Amino acid sequence: MASPEVRKAISEAALKYVKPEGKVFEYGTAGFRMKADLLNTVVFAVGLLAGLRSKKLNGQWIGVMVTASHNPAEDNGVKLIDPMGEMLEAEWETYATKLANSPLESIGDAYDELIKEIDVKMDNPARVVFARDTRASGSRLVGVLNAALTATEVEFSDLKYLTTPQLHYVVRCKNTLGTQYEYGEPTEQGYYEKLAEAFKKVTKGVKIQGSLTVDCANGVGGPKLKELVKYLPSAAEGGIDIKIVNDNVINPDSLNFECGADYVKTKQRAPPSSKAGVLDRCASLDGDADRLVYYFVDEGNVFRLLDGDRIATLAASFIGDLARSAGIAQKLKIGVVQTAYANGSSTDYIEKVLKLPAVCTNTGVKHLHHAALRFDVGVYFEANGHGTITFSENALKVIKSSEPQSPAQQHALDCLNGLTDLINQAVGDALSDMLLVEVILAHKNWGPKEWLATYTDLPSRLVRVEVADRSIFKAYDAERKLESPPGLQAKIDSLQSRYNKGRSFARASGTEDAVRVYAEAASRSEADDLATRVANAVREAGAVKEIVQS
Numbered sequence: 001m002a003s004p005e006v007r008k009a010i011s012e013a014a015l016k017y018v019k020p021e022g023k024v025f026e027y028g029t030a031g032f033r034m035k036a037d038l039l040n041t042v043v044f045a046v047g048l049l050a051g052l053r054s055k056k057l058n059g060q061w062i063g064v065m066v067t068a069s070h071n072p073a074e075d076n077g078v079k080l081i082d083p084m085g086e087m088l089e090a091e092w093e094t095y096a097t098k099l100a101n102s103p104l105e106s107i108g109d110a111y112d113e114l115i116k117e118i119d120v121k122m123d124n125p126a127r128v129v130f131a132r133d134t135r136a137s138g139s140r141l142v143g144v145l146n147a148a149l150t151a152t153e154v155e156f157s158d159l160k161y162l163t164t165p166q167l168h169y170v171v172r173c174k175n176t177l178g179t180q181y182e183y184g185e186p187t188e189q190g191y192y193e194k195l196a197e198a199f200k201k202v203t204k205g206v207k208i209q210g211s212l213t214v215d216c217a218n219g220v221g222g223p224k225l226k227e228l229v230k231y232l233p234s235a236a237e238g239g240i241d242i243k244i245v246n247d248n249v250i251n252p253d254s255l256n257f258e259c260g261a262d263y264v265k266t267k268q269r270a271p272p273s274s275k276a277g278v279l280d281r282c283a284s285l286d287g288d289a290d291r292l293v294y295y296f297v298d299e300g301n302v303f304r305l306l307d308g309d310r311i312a313t314l315a316a317s318f319i320g321d322l323a324r325s326a327g328i329a330q331k332l333k334i335g336v337v338q339t340a341y342a343n344g345s346s347t348d349y350i351e352k353v354l355k356l357p358a359v360c361t362n363t364g365v366k367h368l369h370h371a372a373l374r375f376d377v378g379v380y381f382e383a384n385g386h387g388t389i390t391f392s393e394n395a396l397k398v399i400k401s402s403e404p405q406s407p408a409q410q411h412a413l414d415c416l417n418g419l420t421d422l423i424n425q426a427v428g429d430a431l432s433d434m435l436l437v438e439v440i441l442a443h444k445n446w447g448p449k450e451w452l453a454t455y456t457d458l459p460s461r462l463v464r465v466e467v468a469d470r471s472i473f474k475a476y477d478a479e480r481k482l483e484s485p486p487g488l489q490a491k492i493d494s495l496q497s498r499y500n501k502g503r504s505f506a507r508a509s510g511t512e513d514a515v516r517v518y519a520e521a522a523s524r525s526e527a528d529d530l531a532t533r534v535a536n537a538v539r540e541a542g543a544v545k546e547i548v549q550s
């Protein structure tokens, strides 16, 4: 049980907020996410839970990130980060949901019930580190978080503005400091130094061609990329010639507006502000810099997207080649993890050309991350550009302790070693992923055209459908099928069977009030047509529910 002082402090602090009437909160794909003005009481609950999570884990640092990532500027969100920089353990998502929905008048009781249910030793210390993106509502929400942590006597550290992956990095560093798993300096500077050092190692002997234009979605990635550039070698010294665009964090409404990774991926076009020339490498981050997609305009002036599937295949093929050159391929189980959104051609390429296993999980990097940990080298990327690569303890041991038999083996081992530092293994990280792509392209001596030529994407279309109640859309089979509303899956099956290579699915978004529809087929017109028809079927099914409810 909490002490009477803490109980009193919680009740007093909670009284300052008003719970939005009738709203049910759920810890979704990436924590709680909604219109920012509805979030006060949710953030307060998350603050309470973060302290409990830390106490439960004997005072290890827990992270709290205030961001709504790719969502529009008026939204915000909050998510918890576990000690190794991973997403919150699934069981605790239920506790977060429970606490966020409990009435404010009795939140102290709900807090005590959780302490009992989870069996938290209240004498343990509690430590929380938090940060936020550049959204205008962030400072208010951080104030709420501060109030919850103060009321519950938690030690905390406010790191102000960070990208989401930077906070994940800091959390992991703080908890591994002084252990054999030490991950780096637990500071923003430590993050830049680690990436820059690794980048120098893996670019030894190769030259990065041309320039890279990076669209920062007018989010926190802009200032942070500017900072990172200071630590990297200049283009003249063998580094990347980075041109930063869409880095306006002064006008909060410009965040993710007609720019950023989600815009580019969903609309399948460059931001209208783009001035890139033919074959220029371009990349887009999202609002909190955890997603990355590449693109370019080809000689026929056609927009070409290189999304998360492309990054995954590029990285898996490169690491596979290095492992073979280093003579350690037999000792490493390499695998790729994707979601249903992965283009069918990418999965074929992984299985048939790279000859690697491809696993499909539910959407949400937390699902992919866990599946990736089952491999020695787990390459996981969502098609939207969110992902990273994990190295098992065995992989690290093999890479670090193998005796090279030739200069070529030495070079491959050094490169693999550098990669384990360049890659943010805690979580998908657009800045680290961007350096990784640049390094691989330089090693392969490829431009974006050669990268694109590895396989041909099936034309695809993503549609966002607004329905009365997205919770009725219940999916199974890694979200490739719907069990409810009744009859809808049969309709989708019948529709997709009419198209050459047709594949389509619908699932409720975990971050937006919408259902997402994906369709791919042999031709652009077929993919568009299939997507439209499935979206209409979803709209009808959603509307039926609305009538039933009323």
Ligand code: G16
Residues within 6 Å of the ligand: 029, 030, 068, 069, 070, 071, 286, 290, 291, 363, 364, 365, 366, 382, 384, 386, 508, 509, 510, 511, 512, 516
């Ligand atoms: C978040 C998650 C991603 C997920 C995306 C969309 O991304 O971290 O794993 O793919 O939302 O999820 P949904 O389709 O359920 O809305 P981000 O970049 O917004 O944090």
